[in-house]
Amino acid sequence: MRRHLPVLITLGVFIVGYLICLAQFPSFASTRVIGNLLTDNAFLGIVAVGMTFVILSGGIDLSVGSVIAFTGVFLAVAIERYGINPYLAFVLVLGLAALFGAGMGLLIHAFEIPAFIVTLAGMFLARGLCFVLTTDSIPINAEAYGQITDIAFPLPGGGRLTFVAIAMLLVVACGVVLAHFTRFGANVYALGGNRASAQLMGVPVGKTTIRIYMLSSFLAALAGIVFSFYTSAGYSLAATGVELDTIAAVVIGGTLLTGGSGTIIGTLVGVLIQGLIQTYITFEGTLSSWWTKIAIGALLFAFIVLQRGLSAASVRAR
Amino acid sequence: MQSFNERPDLLEINGLTKGFPGVQALDHVHFTLRAGEIHGLLGENGAGKSTLIKVLTGVFKRDAGSIRLDGQEIEARDPAHALSLGIGTVYQEVNLLPNLSVAENLFIGRQPHRFGLVRTGEMRRRSAELLSTYGLSINVADPLGSFSVAVQQIVAIARAVDLSAKVLILDEPTASLDANEVETLFRILNELKARGIGIVFVTHFLDQVYAVCDRITVLRNGRLVGSRPTAELPRIELVSMMLGRELAAEALHRNQRPAVTGDPVVAFKDYGKRRLVEPFDLAVRPGEVVGLAGLLGSGRTETAKLVFGIERAETGQAYVDGKPVRIASARDASRLRFGFTPEDRKTEGIVAELSIRENIILALQAQRGWLHQLPRRKQDEIANRFIKLLDIRTPDAEKPIGLLSGGNQQKALLARWLATEPRFLILDEPTRGIDVGAHAEIIRLIERLCEDGLALLVISSELEEIASYSDRVIVLRDRKHVRELSGAEVNADTIMTTIASHQ
Numbered sequence: 001m002r003r004h005l006p007v008l009i010t011l012g013v014f015i016v017g018y019l020i021c022l023a024q025f026p027s028f029a030s031t032r033v034i035g036n037l038l039t040d041n042a043f044l045g046i047v048a049v050g051m052t053f054v055i056l057s058g059g060i061d062l063s064v065g066s067v068i069a070f071t072g073v074f075l076a077v078a079i080e081r082y083g084i085n086p087y088l089a090f091v092l093v094l095g096l097a098a099l100f101g102a103g104m105g106l107l108i109h110a111f112e113i114p115a116f117i118v119t120l121a122g123m124f125l126a127r128g129l130c131f132v133l134t135t136d137s138i139p140i141n142a143e144a145y146g147q148i149t150d151i152a153f154p155l156p157g158g159g160r161l162t163f164v165a166i167a168m169l170l171v172v173a174c175g176v177v178l179a180h181f182t183r184f185g186a187n188v189y190a191l192g193g194n195r196a197s198a199q200l201m202g203v204p205v206g207k208t209t210i211r212i213y214m215l216s217s218f219l220a221a222l223a224g225i226v227f228s229f230y231t232s233a234g235y236s237l238a239a240t241g242v243e244l245d246t247i248a249a250v251v252i253g254g255t256l257l258t259g260g261s262g263t264i265i266g267t268l269v270g271v272l273i274q275g276l277i278q279t280y281i282t283f284e285g286t287l288s289s290w291w292t293k294i295a296i297g298a299l300l301f302a303f304i305v306l307q308r309g310l311s312a313a314s315v316r317a318r
Numbered sequence: 319m320q321s322f323n324e325r326p327d328l329l330e331i332n333g334l335t336k337g338f339p340g341v342q343a344l345d346h347v348h349f350t351l352r353a354g355e356i357h358g359l360l361g362e363n364g365a366g367k368s369t370l371i372k373v374l375t376g377v378f379k380r381d382a383g384s385i386r387l388d389g390q391e392i393e394a395r396d397p398a399h400a401l402s403l404g405i406g407t408v409y410q411e412v413n414l415l416p417n418l419s420v421a422e423n424l425f426i427g428r429q430p431h432r433f434g435l436v437r438t439g440e441m442r443r444r445s446a447e448l449l450s451t452y453g454l455s456i457n458v459a460d461p462l463g464s465f466s467v468a469v470q471q472i473v474a475i476a477r478a479v480d481l482s483a484k485v486l487i488l489d490e491p492t493a494s495l496d497a498n499e500v501e502t503l504f505r506i507l508n509e510l511k512a513r514g515i516g517i518v519f520v521t522h523f524l525d526q527v528y529a530v531c532d533r534i535t536v537l538r539n540g541r542l543v544g545s546r547p548t549a550e551l552p553r554i555e556l557v558s559m560m561l562g563r564e565l566a567a568e569a570l571h572r573n574q575r576p577a578v579t580g581d582p583v584v585a586f587k588d589y590g591k592r593r594l595v596e597p598f599d600l601a602v603r604p605g606e607v608v609g610l611a612g613l614l615g616s617g618r619t620e621t622a623k624l625v626f627g628i629e630r631a632e633t634g635q636a637y638v639d640g641k642p643v644r645i646a647s648a649r650d651a652s653r654l655r656f657g658f659t660p661e662d663r664k665t666e667g668i669v670a671e672l673s674i675r676e677n678i679i680l681a682l683q684a685q686r687g688w689l690h691q692l693p694r695r696k697q698d699e700i701a702n703r704f705i706k707l708l709d710i711r712t713p714d715a716e717k718p719i720g721l722l723s724g725g726n727q728q729k730a731l732l733a734r735w736l737a738t739e740p741r742f743l744i745l746d747e748p749t750r751g752i753d754v755g756a757h758a759e760i761i762r763l764i765e766r767l768c769e770d771g772l773a774l775l776v777i778s779s780e781l782e783e784i785a786s787y788s789d790r791v792i793v794l795r796d797r798k799h800v801r802e803l804s805g806a807e808v809n810a811d812t813i814m815t816t817i818a819s820h821q
Contacts, residue, residue: 177435181435181436181438182431182434182435182436183427183429183431183436185436186418186422186426186429186436187426187427189415189417189418189422190415190418190422190426192417193415193416193417193418194413194415194416196413197413197414197415198415199396199398200397200398200413201398201413201414201415201423201426201427201477202398202401202402202426202427203426203427260415260417261417
């Protein structure tokens with residue numbers, strides 16, 4: 001029970017928040033709002049799943065925002081300037097990102113450099129590469145984009161479950177299976193618990209580290225593809241600070257920043273809480289959108305204090 | 319059943335040698351372990367026990383020698399590899415993952431799976447089954463960290479044995495367990511022994527050695543002292559093997575000094591802390607040297623830490639000049655004008671980068687508070703006075719202390735506390751790692767301090783040394799103050815027999 005407490009608290013916060021929104025704006029019950037909540041936060045949800053694995057293992061990935069921007073720019077340049085088939089471009093950029101992540105994982109493991117430093121370097125590198133490709137915002141006019149954004153399941157009540165929302169939910173589902181029902185998942189938790197012990201127990205530390213960062217960059221690129229559906233453009237300065245939103249979502253979702261404890265489902269709820277606050281502020285109309293940041297900041301603070309309290313309590317209980 | 323001596327050797331170590339810069343940690347060590355035996359591995363500090371285990375489990379590479387398991391030459395690359403070869407190790411600090419479930423800890427890396435997915439139910443069922451053979455019925459889905467150290471240790475043993483361990487090494491497994499937990503552990507060890515597993519048991523508790531071990535091997539200074547069946551090794555001989563000292567035909571008495579009389583400057587009544595030291599009474603008078611003797615891990619250093627407030631006592635009362643006082647931290651002790659030079663000079667004592675002067679004034683300055691900076695002139699005066707007084711060999715007071723020899727560092731540490739004009743000084747192993755000449759000087763210094771009316775509590779592993787300067791000696795065994803020797807009883811032989819005696 002105690003183990004599930006953080007995620008239950010997160011869920012409680014979401015439900016209370018939703019009820020408050022509902023009391024003030026009855027249209028929050030409509031499937032349209034819910035559908036949009038999922039669609040608008042799909043890219044954040046996808047990248048947050050990867051970030052959850054990274055943080056669970058005791059690491060951090062600061063490069064994801066830049067990778068999202070790079071993905072957009074790469075797609076725009078590849079599709080519009082070089083006339084590459086959009087689907088081929090997707091595969092190419094996903095492969096590139098996976099290589100990029102694997103490289104970071106390799107550096108972290110082989111040279112025992114803190115993940116913070118390596119991914120900070122990765123962040124600058126990926127952002128810099130965007131500007132090497134182009135300094136302009138390039139619109140993407142490919143037909144495939146229109147086709148993909150049109151795919152949606154109508155929900156009763158006028159809402160739409162869009163393709164990107166479905167993609168996000170699928171990624172979350174895969175994340176849950178990967179984290180809780182595979183050896184890889186157990187190894188990730190093991191690394192976050194105690195790296196030295198994990199190594200003593202025969203966990204393949206190097207292989208697991210590389211795969212974790214590979215997964216994170218891969219999902220960041222996938223999020224970048226989704227992001228490019230929203231904007232239909234590639235722009236070098238897009239998605240700045242997204243890495244921090246992502247980390248906030250993961251922590252609010254009940255994952256311990258020091259690693260070893262947390263859930264993917266919690267992260268999804270964390271993302272939805274952020275989306276909920278954003279939607280509320282849009283509905284409210286008079287508040288500046290910066291209030292989102294303030295609310296997130298307060299929540300984040302509360303959750304970190306809560307985690308400290310819980311872990312102190314569990315030490316005492318022993 | 320085969321008789322004990324006919325059983326084949328399971329593990330055979332021959333001429334094992336391992337050196338570190340400046341130290342020969344293992345020097346041609348020979349060790350054998352039979353299947354179905356519990357083998358005690360004993361030795362004092364620096365004996366080479368840890369190095370032996372680390373070479374065996376692949377943490378260190380050996381310089382020379384051979385290790386055979388079941389007649390096959392082996393060389394472990396790392397502990398995981400050693401485990402796969404059949405050598406499992408369980409440390410005092412359990413090296414498992416507290417955030418994972420018990421079942422995951424038992425099966426990580428070899429979880430039962432189907433289509434790439436772990437079969438959690440199957441894993442839990444098998445874990446519960448496995449632990450039930452150890453008489454442990456717990457919810458294996460709970461995180462390991464929610465259980466006591468004793469349970470975690472049993473899980474660690476179960477894991478090691480289940481991973482086909484033929485040899486199980488237990489490195490001080492009982493240090494943080496209570497009596498009932500120790501009993502459970504021993505029952506399990508005896509069951510494993512009956513299953514033909516060879517167990518290496520490292521401990522400092524002599525009673526426990528005699529309770530479970532079939533044979534005992536003693537190391538000292540990286541060399542093998544001897545390997546003997548427990549039944550043929552009386553305690554006194556075991557202790558003399560560990561300490562490297564024969565019973566002298568003629569007991570050496572110290573120069574008789576009149577017994578120190580007067581009221582104690584510090585006294586402790588019924589002072590103790592669970593799992594650290596059992597409650598003890600202790601009183602030291604001005605001008606008196608009280609020695610603490612015992613084997614490593616017997617509670618000597620623990621007593622000193624308790625008295626100086628580094629560890630907080632759970633029971634009893636401390637008195638200074640007959641008045642009750644509270645010592646809840648080292649700051650409290652320092653304010654009461656207590657001083658303490660720790661055992662590990664390098665990590666707990668000196669600040670190697672700072673100058674001799676800065677090291678000497680450190681405690682005095684800390685007492686004054688950092689806002690009341692000692693004037694530089696005063697600092698120089700204090701430093702130079704002690705350099706002269708204690709004969710610290712250095713060109714000047716500004717040399718970084720790390721560049722001095724061990725003996726001179728020790729003197730500077732003494733000076734640090736003497737500068738605070740203490741009434742009670744605790745010295746933990748003041749002569750360790752110091753060359754012979756400096757050794758004698760430190761001892762003379764101790765005697766001089768005591769003539770000046772200081773109350774001293776000195777810990778030492780050197781029995782001759784402790785007998786030479788102590789007015790009284792308190793002997794510790796298994797975390798207990800067992801006997802106080804005074805007058806003519808203060809000699810190395812009596813100390814040794816007391817350490818080795820049963821009750």
